[in-house]
Amino acid sequence: NAGVTQTPKFQVLKTGQSMTLQCAQDMNHEYMSWYRQDPGMGLRLIHYSVGAGITDQGEVPNGYNVSRSTTEDFPLRLLSAAPSQTSVYFCASSSSESSYNEQFFGPGTRLTVL
Amino acid sequence: LAKTTQPISMDSYEGQEVNITCSHNNIATNDYITWYQQFPSQGPRFIIQGYKTKVTNEVASLFIPADRKSSTLSLPRVSLSDTAVYYCLVGDGLGGTYKYIFGTGTRLKVLA
Numbered sequence: 001n002a003g004v005t006q007t008p009k010f011q012v013l014k015t016g017q018s019m020t021l022q023c024a025q026d027m028n029h030e031y032m033s034w035y036r037q038d039p040g041m042g043l044r045l046i047h048y049s050v051g052a053g054i055t056d057q058g059e060v061p062n063g064y065n066v067s068r069s070t071t072e073d074f075p076l077r078l079l080s081a082a083p084s085q086t087s088v089y090f091c092a093s094s095s096s097e098s099s100y101n102e103q104f105f106g107p108g109t110r111l112t113v114l
Numbered sequence: 115l116a117k118t119t120q121p122i123s124m125d126s127y128e129g130q131e132v133n134i135t136c137s138h139n140n141i142a143t144n145d146y147i148t149w150y151q152q153f154p155s156q157g158p159r160f161i162i163q164g165y166k167t168k169v170t171n172e173v174a175s176l177f178i179p180a181d182r183k184s185s186t187l188s189l190p191r192v193s194l195s196d197t198a199v200y201y202c203l204v205g206d207g208l209g210g211t212y213k214y215i216f217g218t219g220t221r222l223k224v225l226a
Contacts, residue, residue: 103158
């Protein structure tokens with residue numbers, strides 16, 4: 001199993017550009033989520049999904065869209081990038097939304113918005 | 115909202131036992147308490163999880179008092195490679211679905 005994969009690893013955008021961060025998992029996990037981590041800070045939840053077709057907002061959803069058309073994929077879209085979105089983005093998955101289940105994290109995407 | 119509070123940072127020396135305490139006053143009845151470790155430039159990884167009393171695995175112990183309003187992660191005999199950020203996590207069962215809320219974490223620095 002590859003676990004949780006994220007692409008790209010690094011990305012530089014100009015203000016106003018849009019892009020999609022890709023996240024995929026091959027563990028048949030129902031629960032997937034996106035976090036951002038600013039330098040020296042903890043992780044903040046952006047959006048999460050408890051299954052295909054179901055998404056919900058986390059702590060900091062503004063400026064981001066998500067969709068979950070399949071169990072495996074959970075892309076994160078930046079509609080109009082802003083310098084404040086410069087951060088490292090982590091995708092995670094677990095077998096269900098229960099706090100009993102371990103979350104598996106991807107390697108992260110480092111995004112810089114100029 | 116099941117927020118957590120941890121010390122921002124801790125220093126320790128190699129070979130010592132390190133205890134990191136997390137407060138979670140609003141933990142829900144069904145929530146488990148989970149600790150994650152994060153090295154620089156990596157995603158967090160699971161260390162240990164518990165519901166009540168004491169849990170031990172090959173890397174750590176977790177102590178949870180009866181009221182479950184706090185928990186303590188214990189790392190025995192730390193080494194330099196244990197330098198990392200440690201996060202205490204409880205599920206937020208608000209509204210029937212769960213949001214895993216990470217706090218700011220505790221930055222542990224192990225000194226030689």
